[in-house]
Amino acid sequence: MTAVSRLDGAEVAARAEELADLLADTVHGGASIGFLAPLDRAAGLAWWKGRATEVSAGALAVWAAWDGGRVVGTVSLAFPDKPNSRHRAELVKLMVHRDARGRGLGRTLLATAERAAAEAGITLLHLDTETDSPAERLYLAAGWTRLGAIPDYAASPTGVLRPTTIYYKRVGTPAHAG
Template sequence: MRVTRLDERELPAVLDELAELLTDTVDGGASVGFVPPFDRARAAAWWRERAAEIAAGRLAVWVVRRAPAGPVLGTVSLAFPDKPNSRHRAELVKLMVHRTARGQGLARGLLTVAESAAAAAGITLLHLDTETGSPAERLYGSAGWTRLGAIPDYAANPAGELRPTTIYYKRLDAPAAV
C-alpha cells in the first residue's frame, strides 16, 4: 500500500481516477454528499473545485495505490478551519475506497495516515460525520473514535432517503516540543 499526499499541481494528473472513485462510491450507496444521477463529469468538476482549497492549505488530500504507478484505490482528506479559534482542529472528510478494493485495510491505512499527519501538524482534535449504521461506523469505533451522537434526518443517502448522521471525534496527542 502506498499513500501519498497530493498538492494542487498533482491533482490534474489523478483527476479522472478521483472522479471514478467518487462515482463508484456514490453508485455503491455511500452517503458522501451526492445523490444520483451523478456522473464522472460532475465528480471531476467537484474535485477540480478543490484545487484552490488544496493550494491554500485548507484541504489536505491523500490517495492510496497498491503500487507507485497503480490506480488510485482510495482517498481521505482533512479540512482545516480558517478561524483563529479553531486552528487546533480539523474535519476528516471523504474517506473513500473503491468497491473493488474494500476489505483490504485501505480505509484503516488512510485513516491512520490522516490522523498521524494531523498530529504532526499540531492538530489535537479531529471530527467527522457519517451515515448512522454505515460500515464506516465500525471502522471509526474500532479506530478509537468517540461517538458523540446522531442527528435524525440529517442527509439524503444516494437513494434520496433522509438518514441520520452520527458525529464522531478523536483527541490526538500533539507531538512533543523540541
C-alpha cells in the same frame, strides 16, 4: 501493493479524472458522502478540480491510496480558517473503491490522516458519517468517540433522508490557543 501519498494541488488537478471515478464508484456503492446517484462524471470531475484549489490554498489536505498506479482510496482533512479553531480539523471523504475493500485500506487511510494531523499540531479531529453505515465500525474500532446522531441530516445516494452520527478523536496534546 498499496501505497498512500499526500497530493498537492497540482496532483489533485492532474488526477481529477481518476479521483472522479473513485467518487462515482463510492456513491454508486451506496456511500452517503454528499452526492446523489447516479453521479454524473462531469460533476465529479468538477468537484475534484475545485478541491485542487483548496489543497493549493492549504485549506484541505488529500491523501490517495494507489494500487498498481491506480487511485483506489482517498481521505482528506479540511482545516478551519478561524483563529480559534486552528487546533482542529474535519476528516472528510474517506473513500475506498469497492474492489479494494476488505484489505484494511480504510484503516490505513484513517491512520495516515490521524498521524499527519498530529504531526501538523492538530489535536482534535471530527467527522460525520451515515448512522449504521459500515464506516461506523471502522471509526469505533480506531478509537473514535461517538457524540450523537442528527435525524434526517443528509440524503443517501438514492435521496432518502438518513441520520448522521458525529464522531471526534483527540490525536495530540491540546495546547493553549493563545
